[in-house]
Amino acid sequence: MPIIYDENNKIFHLIAGNSSYIMKNFKNKYLVHLYWGKKLNHSGFSEAFMTSPFGANPDPDDKTYTFDRMLLEYPAYGNSDYRHPAYQIEQEDGSRITNLIFKDYKIYKGKPKLQGLPATYVEDENEAETLEIELIDDLINLRVILLYTAFRDYNVITRSAKFINDGDQKLKILIALSTCVDFDHCKFDLLHLWGSWARERYIERTPLMHGIKTIESSRGESSHQHNPFIALLSKDANEKHGDVYGFSLVYSGNFSANIEVDQFNTTRVTMGINPFEFTWILEKGDTFQTPEVVMVYSAEGLGEMSRTYHRLYRKRLCRGEYRDKRRPILVNTWEAVYFNINEDKLLALAQKAKELGIELFVLDDGWFGKRDDDTSSLGDWYVDRRKLPNGLDGLGKKLNEMGLKFGLWFEPEMISPNSELYKKHPDWCIQVRRRTLSQCRNQYVLDITREEVRKEILRMMKEIIRNAPIEYIKWDMNRPLTEVGSLALTPEKQKEVFHRYVLALYEMMEELTSEFPHILFEGCSGGGGRFDPGILYYMPQIWTSDNTDAIERLKIQWGTSIVYPASTMGAHVSAVPNHQVGRITPLKTRGYVAMSGVFGYEMDLTKLTKEEEEIIKDQIEFYKKIWHIVFEGDLYRLISPFQENAASWMFVTPDKKEAFVVYVNILAFPNPPFLKLKLDGLDPNKIYKIEGTDREFYGDELMNIGINIPPMKDFESFAFILRSKE
Numbered sequence: 001m002p003i004i005y006d007e008n009n010k011i012f013h014l015i016a017g018n019s020s021y022i023m024k025n026f027k028n029k030y031l032v033h034l035y036w037g038k039k040l041n042h043s044g045f046s047e048a049f050m051t052s053p054f055g056a057n058p059d060p061d062d063k064t065y066t067f068d069r070m071l072l073e074y075p076a077y078g079n080s081d082y083r084h085p086a087y088q089i090e091q092e093d094g095s096r097i098t099n100l101i102f103k104d105y106k107i108y109k110g111k112p113k114l115q116g117l118p119a120t121y122v123e124d125e126n127e128a129e130t131l132e133i134e135l136i137d138d139l140i141n142l143r144v145i146l147l148y149t150a151f152r153d154y155n156v157i158t159r160s161a162k163f164i165n166d167g168d169q170k171l172k173i174l175i176a177l178s179t180c181v182d183f184d185h186c187k188f189d190l191l192h193l194w195g196s197w198a199r200e201r202y203i204e205r206t207p208l209m210h211g212i213k214t215i216e217s218s219r220g221e222s223s224h225q226h227n228p229f230i231a232l233l234s235k236d237a238n239e240k241h242g243d244v245y246g247f248s249l250v251y252s253g254n255f256s257a258n259i260e261v262d263q264f265n266t267t268r269v270t271m272g273i274n275p276f277e278f279t280w281i282l283e284k285g286d287t288f289q290t291p292e293v294v295m296v297y298s299a300e301g302l303g304e305m306s307r308t309y310h311r312l313y314r315k316r317l318c319r320g321e322y323r324d325k326r327r328p329i330l331v332n333t334w335e336a337v338y339f340n341i342n343e344d345k346l347l348a349l350a351q352k353a354k355e356l357g358i359e360l361f362v363l364d365d366g367w368f369g370k371r372d373d374d375t376s377s378l379g380d381w382y383v384d385r386r387k388l389p390n391g392l393d394g395l396g397k398k399l400n401e402m403g404l405k406f407g408l409w410f411e412p413e414m415i416s417p418n419s420e421l422y423k424k425h426p427d428w429c430i431q432v433r434r435r436t437l438s439q440c441r442n443q444y445v446l447d448i449t450r451e452e453v454r455k456e457i458l459r460m461m462k463e464i465i466r467n468a469p470i471e472y473i474k475w476d477m478n479r480p481l482t483e484v485g486s487l488a489l490t491p492e493k494q495k496e497v498f499h500r501y502v503l504a505l506y507e508m509m510e511e512l513t514s515e516f517p518h519i520l521f522e523g524c525s526g527g528g529g530r531f532d533p534g535i536l537y538y539m540p541q542i543w544t545s546d547n548t549d550a551i552e553r554l555k556i557q558w559g560t561s562i563v564y565p566a567s568t569m570g571a572h573v574s575a576v577p578n579h580q581v582g583r584i585t586p587l588k589t590r591g592y593v594a595m596s597g598v599f600g601y602e603m604d605l606t607k608l609t610k611e612e613e614e615i616i617k618d619q620i621e622f623y624k625k626i627w628h629i630v631f632e633g634d635l636y637r638l639i640s641p642f643q644e645n646a647a648s649w650m651f652v653t654p655d656k657k658e659a660f661v662v663y664v665n666i667l668a669f670p671n672p673p674f675l676k677l678k679l680d681g682l683d684p685n686k687i688y689k690i691e692g693t694d695r696e697f698y699g700d701e702l703m704n705i706g707i708n709i710p711p712m713k714d715f716e717s718f719a720f721i722l723r724s725k726e
């Protein structure tokens with residue numbers, strides 16, 4: 001049984017894989033956290049709680065405890081706990097004090113869907129059990145349902161909360177976070193993923209300090225700057241050893257992750273929708289559902305935490321026909337031609353792509369309205385006949401006749417000031433009345449919280465999809481939100497716009513992906529500005545970064561892999577000098593780095609030399625041999641580009657019969673020392689052969705002795721396939 005309730009001791013014990021999460025119904029009123037970590041076989045203990053000389057006592061008749069010294073599951077502010085709360089409700093009299101008391105619970109098999117929100121799921125009810133705990137504030141008739149799901153085969157607990165107004169007064173939610181976990185010590189390091197455009201998801205690890213550390217976005221998207229993920233690591237934790245606690249929010253908008261160390265050296269982690277610029281009006285009978293936090297415990301370091309997220313997100317977050325399939329190898333036109341497109345040029349590029357073995361031709365920006373540069377036409381989703389006289393249908397048919405699939409780029413959430421749509425509907429932008437609108441990339445953001453806006457954008461997109469043989473769509477979003485307001489909402493609901501925007505986005509994505517299940521959708525937001533679990537629920541892959549330089553991608557893809565599987569990372573081979581940083585790297589290295597994600601090309605293939613053409617043909621055939629290892633295998637990070645002058649990683653199939661290993665040198669070192677590459681994740685007793693050679697090794701030899709690394713020049717690399725001998 002994944003979830004056990006001990007009636008005598010009032011203890012809930014959630015067993016998830018090889019982990020336990022335990023809490024207590026304290027005094028039959030308050031939900032108190034006891035333990036999260038390695039699986040326990042017994043859970044009958046009862047924690048003693050202390051009071052404090054200067055601690056306020058919430059019960060005047062019982063001076064034995066104060067919330068300020070307790071580990072709480074879903075704390076409020078104002079009744080003796082002075083740490084940051086998980087929720088806060090403003091009532092009609094201006095009060096923000098609430099007191100949620102335990103009312104009831106139920107345990108059932110499976111996992112419920114969250115209304116209007118993406119979330120992990122099960123395909124069989126026996127894969128997980130769910131605990132719902134009902135808390136009630138009788139004074140205002142507020143009910144809160146805490147949802148906990150424990151997965152049977154993963155060290156995963158998911159959490160969310162649902163607010164229900166059963167009273168007569170109108171309530172205003174000020175804070176509604178999805179999870180709170182209190183730890184009884186602060187001997188942790190914090191790991192999070194920071195960055196910027198073209199430099200996403202860099203790893204930062206710092207010790208916890210007293211006070212509050214907040215990782216957040218207030219940009220209207222999960223953002224390039226901070227990913228909706230944090231982890232607490234024991235001081236000795238590394239890739240292979242130590243305790244790690246991961247928190248990943250399934251949400252694509254403003255988020256906040258708070259890590260607070262208090263006077264007693266306890267650590268509180270809260271995560272959910274960012275309370276900054278957020279409120280939600282809860283009328284009588286209304287409900288509000290928070291997004292889901294996916295919590296992972298690992299006793300075997302950061303690597304096992306990552307592999308747990310990878311296995312779960314590959315199979316129980318991503319959906320659709322392409323979830324388990326090899327994605328077609330594509331060429332994207334952006335870095336090949338930018339806006340300078342015409343049918344002849346595109347067909348010449350497509351013909352060369354077909355000759356090389358590429359399977360999907362993706363037409364990026366520049367095909368619609370009068371889009372000759374980035375100053376116009378977003379929102380005018382009709383084909384530019386100047387460039388494509390035979391339309392998208394004509395182009396698509398010619399591509400299909402060549403044996404290529406056809407893909408197309410959209411930016412549905414945006415509108416150009418210089419567009420027909422803006423001339424007709426200037427009120428359709430996110431805006432604040434009488435305030436100047438900031439432009440970013442010469443564009444505004446559509447107010448998709450308005451139903452008429454969503455319908456019109458989807459109408460145009462569907463008309464294009466139905467009238468052309470489109471099998472792939474790249475959904476882009478190239479700017480954050482500013483001057484956030486909606487002309488369609490009342491003043492008291494203006495702080496709902498950020499969250500309403502995300503809900504509207506999910507509604508659009510659900511409608512489009514459901515109506516066109518044969519289409520492979522790829523998410524994008526100026527590269528990796530919205531690389532989050534929320535998008536992955538609708539689209540099984542996301543463009544990892546606009547930076548296609550292979551050496552820059554070492555850190556970007558390494559950091560992304562902390563949470564997200566390789567099967568979700570769009571990765572392309574581009575031209576040199578690289579268009580973002582000007583670096584010249586070997587085509588072989590560019591290939592190996594891109595093969596460690598969803599593989600494709602983004603370059604003018606008509607300008608290749610014969611030698612380069614042969615290399616690309618070989619790369620494509622090689623990728624077809626190893627894609628299943630990358631997509632289905634377990635990732636082992638071997639040498640970090642954040643710490644060393646090289647990077648190395650490997651994928652191992654679940655049965656440990658095959659592996660794909662990559663090593664990339666960054667800068668050459670004169671007269672280098674003797675170096676070894678030690679592998680990981682293999683069966684120590686199997687004999688492995690390096691494909692294409694006569695070299696054979698036992699798994700334990702490869703993992704403990706390693707293989708020699710030869711002297712290498714700048715940006716050189718090698719890769720190989722291991723196959724076990726039966």
